[in-house]
Amino acid sequence: MRQIFVKAALVASCMATVACKQAPTEMGPGQYPVMTIATTDRTSNYSAKINGRQDIAIYPQVSGTITEVCFNEGQTVSKGQTLFIIDQVPYKAALQTAEANVAAAEAGVATAQLTYDSKKELFAKQVVSRYDLSTAENNLLTAKAQLAQAEAQRVNAANNLSYTVVKAPSNGVAGTIPYRAGALVSASLPQPLTTISDNSVMYVYFSITENHLQNLIRKYGSMSEVLKAMPEVQLRLNDGSVYDQAGRIEAISSVLDSSTGVAQCRAAFPNPSGLLISGSNGSVILPNEFKGVVVIPQSATFEIQDKVYVYNIVDGKASSKMISVEKISNGKEYIVNEGLTPGEQIVSEGVGLLREGTEIVAKTQPTAAPAAETEKPAAGGAAQTETEKEE
Numbered sequence: 001m002r003q004i005f006v007k008a009a010l011v012a013s014c015m016a017t018v019a020c021k022q023a024p025t026e027m028g029p030g031q032y033p034v035m036t037i038a039t040t041d042r043t044s045n046y047s048a049k050i051n052g053r054q055d056i057a058i059y060p061q062v063s064g065t066i067t068e069v070c071f072n073e074g075q076t077v078s079k080g081q082t083l084f085i086i087d088q089v090p091y092k093a094a095l096q097t098a099e100a101n102v103a104a105a106e107a108g109v110a111t112a113q114l115t116y117d118s119k120k121e122l123f124a125k126q127v128v129s130r131y132d133l134s135t136a137e138n139n140l141l142t143a144k145a146q147l148a149q150a151e152a153q154r155v156n157a158a159n160n161l162s163y164t165v166v167k168a169p170s171n172g173v174a175g176t177i178p179y180r181a182g183a184l185v186s187a188s189l190p191q192p193l194t195t196i197s198d199n200s201v202m203y204v205y206f207s208i209t210e211n212h213l214q215n216l217i218r219k220y221g222s223m224s225e226v227l228k229a230m231p232e233v234q235l236r237l238n239d240g241s242v243y244d245q246a247g248r249i250e251a252i253s254s255v256l257d258s259s260t261g262v263a264q265c266r267a268a269f270p271n272p273s274g275l276l277i278s279g280s281n282g283s284v285i286l287p288n289e290f291k292g293v294v295v296i297p298q299s300a301t302f303e304i305q306d307k308v309y310v311y312n313i314v315d316g317k318a319s320s321k322m323i324s325v326e327k328i329s330n331g332k333e334y335i336v337n338e339g340l341t342p343g344e345q346i347v348s349e350g351v352g353l354l355r356e357g358t359e360i361v362a363k364t365q366p367t368a369a370p371a372a373e374t375e376k377p378a379a380g381g382a383a384q385t386e387t388e389k390e391e
Helices: 002-022 089-124 130-163 210-220 223-229 369-390
Strands: 030-032 034-036 039-058 064-069 082-086 165-167 172-174 194-209 234-237 248-252 262-270 281-297 301-304 307-314 317-327 333-338 345-347 360-362
Touching (some): 039 172, 039 234, 039 262, 194 210, 210 262, 307 360
Parallel strands (some): 030 360
Antiparallel strands (some): 034 345, 039 194, 039 281, 064 082, 082 165, 172 194, 248 262, 301 307, 307 345
16 A cells, blocks of 8 residues: 555656646747838829720621721721721612612602693693692602602612721721621621720729828819829839820719729820730829828738727837728728827737737847748747757
């Protein structure tokens, strides 16, 4: 019995020793990227769609087989220039038939007129009855109506014949040609014969938020004054380069998109070299739109019940603070309207891991998130090294 008690005591002693060695040490203050609040200027970039001043889809107005294509893809064309010719044989025949019908109708009118004049003289001599005179008059009116109908058919046939020659409605650059000679076409084609783009001036469409639009109207007094006061804008192309011609904002929609809550704007850019291509994308740059403002990354904020907060550093500890912000079009930063002043310090990353009163040690060289993850093991290794040295 005594041996069993001794063994139990030894086992309990060993377990206590192991437990003491595995007990976690108290963790020190966390290291977080910290930024000092300062004012700055910001430009805004808005995703944009580039279109020609006119992009006209060319559809045939009559059915038939294309007999000739009179231009090349990408060619600059002039207003009235012939683009396509559709088989004219049936339409010429229809015009000749319509002209023959007009001639027959004219002859019918002449005959009816003679009959009426004759009946009128005979009625004056009381040779024929009023019935005969009225019948002759009605026949004349019928002949004239038939002539008018034949003339309308002739005009329609002439128009259809003219529609077989498809012409450019404006100056511009021709697009692709999906239908070639021999293709059967009609007005109900799923895609146009081609597209003519007037690219001498390019229209660039982008959107601004409702708050931004309201701020502009408050600042300048009216929409017309906003358009007058807006500065020239720049265009960043898809390859990252900035277009060498400045543009101006010509129109801002006064109706918001009900699904997105934004207002569409249109800026016009001259395109003398043809560098801007209709259908391409870019971004509009509004210069110095925000001057002397406080800008913070969105990663420095968190939300509680639709209110935006940051962790302000007070006496080395995290202290939550509510702020009023406005989004910037880049989707990564906020402009702070209220709540922060230059000189204050806030935690710029990792706020989701913080709690009120957490002690903060500022990182001397803040890094991006992936780099920070790779540095964590290294930091732990360094700490172990220092411990080993102390031992």
